[in-house]
Amino acid sequence: MSRQHTYDKATWSGRTMPIWEKSFPVLGKGMLLFNIKRDKPFYIAVCNKEGDGIAETTIMLAVGKNGASFCTQQGSIVSSMNNIGYEPSKIVTYWYSYDSDNMTVKYGKGYCMEETTLLKYTFTDESDRAKYFDPAKRRVVKLFNSNPLEPHRSSLRSTKIERSTLVDVEKEIMFSPYPFMCNRPPFVRDSSLSNLFDIDLGKYTYSSSLPEACQDLYENVKGINMSLDYGEKEYKLTDAIRHSIEDENGLLHKTLEKKKDEFGSDDQIYLRITLGKNFGNSPGTPYVLEIWPKKCGSPIHNHGNSCAVIRVLHGGLTISIYNKNTTDKSAKPLKEFDVVKDDVTWIAPNWYQTHKLWNKTDDFCATIQCYQYGDKDDIHWPFFDYLDSKSHTVDVFAPNSDFPFTEMYNIVMKEYEEAMAGKKTNM
Ligand SMILES: [Fe+2]
Known part of the structure; x- marks a missing residue:
């Protein structure tokens, strides 16, 4: 310059x-x-x-x-x-x-x-x-x-x-109405936990400062009961999911095999387990438990200008942020950060909207992803736009469901109980 x-x-x-x-x-x-x-x-x-x-x-x-x-x-x-x-x-x-x-x-x-x-x-x-x-x-x-x-x-x-x-x-x-002065942090912290040091360091976007749609979503998933292993059970859902992914006869393993070509690459794969109903103010079902097998992730995609909150329930992910209309799958991310269990991050039309999520760890990752159209959004684009790895073009993805949560829960827990019972019998 x-x-x-x-x-x-x-x-x-x-x-x-x-x-x-x-x-x-x-x-x-x-x-x-x-x-x-x-x-x-x-x-x-x-x-x-x-x-x-x-x-x-x-x-x-x-x-x-x-x-x-x-x-x-x-x-x-x-x-x-x-x-x-x-x-x-x-x-x-x-x-x-x-x-x-x-x-x-x-x-x-x-x-x-x-x-x-x-x-x-x-x-x-x-x-x-x-x-x-x-x-x-x-x-x-x-x-x-x-x-x-x-x-x-x-x-x-x-x-x-x-x-x-x-x-x-x-x-x-x-x-x-505001000039652009500096970035909003991608990590969310509950406003009730704010302190002088964190505010001074600008480490977090506090929950009360999120866009309204994100505040709604955050309030619904911030609690301590928002856990894969909620409730008193003999076995943990965390273990049952891992077993179902790794066992070649497992429901999740077989579903992942079927989805291998969804985004044009074998490792661009994850499961979408929907929770509850769509009330018409979100692209697809507003609450989705996403399961990310190890060493797998998503293509670069955006969320159609909707607002979102993502909380990690198990494991960890690397989130890469890209500029608007990124059409090159080898594009250098603008920013990258890792999220681990209980971290919460957010998405708004201008913030962190185009991203790629990747599980680089040696265990599966589970996130609760929550979506809602913003109050000023008068388009309500119902799709996610993503870069197809095979065709190298921007394609649209209609947010779908691999299973409703309770159905998935009942099947993978049964699989795990039977596997554990089999182990006990063989001992
Ligand atoms: Fe996403």
């Missing part, structure tokens, strides 16, 4: 008209996300809504073929040509975060995370606050097809052609 050339007394060109504009919903700060397909450069200007000197108050993001830059009327303030420009023929979420408190602007692609931030600039001169970050002035966002700070570039003819290309873009634009 480097400072670049300066425009000579650039002003808004009268012929360079925005193709779209809207005020930030909150005075003086926010973030906008453009979920669009772009095959040519575009420019996003944030400037004062009214009054003279709109050009002087502009901080513009220019996104070109290979690179991007933030510019003011004086010229580029930060830029990079490191392959951060528009991506032709793909729908991409381009985002611009405008943080007036810290006089910081950021640009990124995909989810809004530290790992997806591609360009950042913090103004340090306090005199810039009045010019670019006046908290009393309403700021407006304008989208251009040509650079409004470069005079004499556009023409009426080109403006007409360009305006028609983004005519339906508005529904693809979203505002967040």
Whole structure:
């Protein structure tokens, strides 16, 4: 990233008209996300809504073929040509975060995370606050097809052609009232257990701070009775599941064998044991006991923008997080972390939505996965999108059920009881 050339007394060109504009919903700060397909450069200007000197108050993001830059009327303030420009023929979420408190602007692609931030600039001169970050002035966002700070570039003819290309873009634009400042931790801790040290270290997302849909789900699975071995029984369900996976005549072993080709690879395999009913506010059944054999896992997939909470009931998993619309199965994850028994993690439309779960341990893993559509979700996409390992394409997976929980429980416990009885007889 480097400072670049300066425009000579650039002003808004009268012929360079925005193709779209809207005020930030909150005075003086926010973030906008453009979920669009772009095959040519575009420019996003944030400037004062009214009054003279709109050009002087502009901080513009220019996104070109290979690179991007933030510019003011004086010229580029930060830029990079490191392959951060528009991506032709793909729908991409381009985002611009405008943080007036810290006089910081950021640009990124995909989810809004530290790992997806591609360009950042913090103004340090306090005199810039009045010019670019006046908290009393309403700021407006304008989208251009040509650079409004470069005079004499556009023409009426080109403006007409360009305006028609983004005519339906508005529904693809979203505002967040908050600028992007830092990541939310993936681990959940109950708010009643918070302490000064953990808050200071930012280790957890506290349960009361989760999105509402995640709070609902968390409350239902946080208790001590949410255990594979709940209740007083002669044998543990944990042992029965392990036995059923390892015994070639076991229900779970035979089911896993049948599922081997589900995602195009023998080790991309796990069991979905559904609990309860679908009330219509989740993709598939909202509560699913997932059983992950050792050295197996999922393909890269997203959860259709739904909210989710995952609690580990036995064993451990490695969770790899990917950017939105990841289409390469060898893509490097943005982030990876391990979860073990009783860890809880969460998913929201912008957070940890695209992931791969893998059991690298030498025992099976069991998780309770809980799903619910968010309150602002007006699409209710009922599928998970995943990368098929054989065809290398993005496919959709309708959340299914291998067994209802009680049915699975009764069968594997019976298998285990019989196996144990057989052992006793042979002793
Ligand atoms: Fe998942």
